[in-house]
Amino acid sequence: MNPRRLGTVIGIELRQRVRSVGWYVLLGVFFVILVGVLALSFASFALGGGGNEWFFSLVIMLVLLLVLLVSPTLSGSAVNGDRDAATLAPVQVTLVTTVEIVIGKFLAAWIAGLAFLVVAAPFLLVATAAGGLNPGVILASLGILVLEVGVVAAIGVGFSAVVARPIFSVASTYLVIAALSIGTLIAFGLGGLALRSEQVSITRDVDFSAAPEGCDPGVWPRDTGCPSYEELPCVENRYISEVPRFDRVWWVLAANPFVILADATPPTYVDGYPRDLFSQIAYSVRLAQKVPETETRFDGCAAPDVPSYETPEDQLDGTVPSWFVGLLLQVLIAAGLLTWGIARTRTPAKRLPPGTRIA
Structure with a gap:
């Protein structure tokens, strides 16, 4: 030329x-x-x-x-x-x-x-x-x-x-x-909803139905001979549900002009939270890369653990x-x-x- x-x-x-x-x-x-x-x-x-x-x-x-x-x-x-x-x-x-x-x-x-x-x-x-x-x-x-x-x-x-x-x-x-x-x-959106997978939810809760007759689990006094919460048996329940798999189609958004603009811009976080629109869009797209858990557990019979709290910035670990x-x-x-x-x-x-x- x-x-x-x-x-x-x-x-x-x-x-x-x-x-x-x-x-x-x-x-x-x-x-x-x-x-x-x-x-x-x-x-x-x-x-x-x-x-x-x-x-x-x-x-x-x-x-x-x-x-x-x-x-x-x-x-x-x-x-x-x-x-x-x-x-x-x-x-x-x-x-x-x-x-x-x-x-x-x-x-x-x-x-x-x-x-x-x-x-x-x-x-x-x-x-x-x-x-x-x-x-x-x-x-x-x-x-x-x-x-x-x-x-x-x-x-x-x-x-x-x-x-x-x-x-x-x-x-x-x-x-x-x-x-x-x-x-x-x-x-x-449609691809993530179409490509679903099973997720098993396992919960353990106190079996209040095992309480003797006349013992109201919500109001019984401890000096009436009724068992305490700790003395009641626990029962385990399993639930199977379907969750969308956006982690399998997140790459589709890579060619979106607005996603490219947001993802290429250095993120700005304050106390772990997005501070501008670029960071918010990039966070949402990158979070879609996370593989959903195949099994979740909740134990209502055990002492509650101190909840672990992750900020949006922490949740992006492992994404690209x-x-x-x-x-x-x-x-x-x-x-x-x-x-x-x-x-x-x-x-x-x-x-x-x-x-x-x-x-």
Whole structure:
């Protein structure tokens, strides 16, 4: 690839974005939404009193959500839209190669998607200035967000080169994004409930039915000849129930964009409890890796033990992060679509879909 020709393609794409009124409308709506979130955060979390971590994570999650909703409409018609407007063929007859056209449009869509992060920068600065934020949280979350914007842009541009009609390429992009963000949650929930296993509950309790007639276990006095609790026999009961096995399907969530963002961010705990939205999501997902006990016991006849209390941070011992696996899967999907799109855009083409405009 020639850097100069690649830069020309990127420049043309970005100038078209800048000239579009709808682009500024989207950025303006996004700014208004963030203002509302900032006002509610001040009222709800009291940023000066330690709620700034929640505000920062909420803003990052909101930026990712809006990118997932808006980016397909901006990148899903990058190639086939130019083909319909008869502006692709004149570019293809120049020295610009097919790889440079598709990659240039992808990079332009990536840069355009990062504009939302630029708009959110003042709000992120407010959350950072409130104090108490771990620098690792800021760097990791922003880095993952930048990568996720690029993945969505690549998927959209890839479909725009593969599918002939812009409306279908945009819809295909939304379907892939929905499968990664919502479909993984549905598959996780239904899969865990479907893959159940038996759990045996064994309990030992005092057999109050063995008390002599006239001895009320709740009120009898000890000087009436009635036996004490310790003198009554114990009976053991077994109960068999089914428990969901989310530990067998937790990996499905690895490709979820929001899980990747939360799991890749260094957790923040205070007294063992999650302090921000990232840590709360990561804790919930990592806890799903725990294998449920096949047998539980309760002995009501023995002296009660001092209960062992585990904080959420302690419960994560033995679990592993999965964000890098999910991110790798997303990158492979995006790279595969871009490669397929390059092959479909290359000229001269032996076969074209019916009704495809050439020039």
